[in-house]
Amino acid sequence: MKSFKIERRTNNGYEVIDLHGELDAHTASQLEETLQQLINNKKANIIVNFQKLEYIASAGLGVFMAYIEDVRSIGGDIKLTNMNSKVYNVFDLLGFPTLYDILDDEEKAIKKFLKEK
């Protein structure tokens, strides 16, 4: 198994979460904790980079569903970037592109954030 890992960094003042490995019902709680920490610290402009994520199940998508309203209510957003086609396909099947910004890369996510200011 490709173990799941989360790394946090900032890019031009935006919080970036890098996801690695496989996100399923077992590993989703780690992502949940990370998002909760950011929200608690009122860090609401969040970019989640999926470049190193190889697999996602609906439990992983459920975490984004549970927190997006909280993040938007404090004036921020969660923007999703760098998904491979396999991972994007799951988001697409469940209708996520109508509710979430899914972008090619972090630069585009930052531009989108700036446009919304």
Next chain:
Amino acid sequence: MKRATTYHKTLNATTKNLSRVRNFVSTQAKKHGFTDNQINDIRLAVDEACTNVIKHAYSFDESKEFNVDLEFDNSSLSIEITDFGIGFNPSKYEAPNLHQRVKQKKRGGMGIFLIKNLMDDLTYDSDGSKNVIKMIKYRN
């Protein structure tokens, strides 16, 4: 009589086992000539079905067990997941309304929808003591 090859695995109801189940089905499906795209679909569908068993049939009780049975023949892969917990009938399940769920901060309820989209056939059978979810993926 059609020629089939079968594989069986019994696992404890813990989400720790999800990656094991995924590896098990992916390895066998690859060995039996399914394409990478088909394997991606099969792997996710099985993950979702097993997650439902662990979460809903057994409420994360790790002492409980479920079975995963694979049957390959010339035209398809048939997967049966059997549990002995609380039943759930996916035929009564409706597609999730994402906008509504997000507003209500609800998660979950997407697994069966995904399985229906990823696999060619989905049936469910429950006799009161055991529940069997059967999924089929055709080669062509």
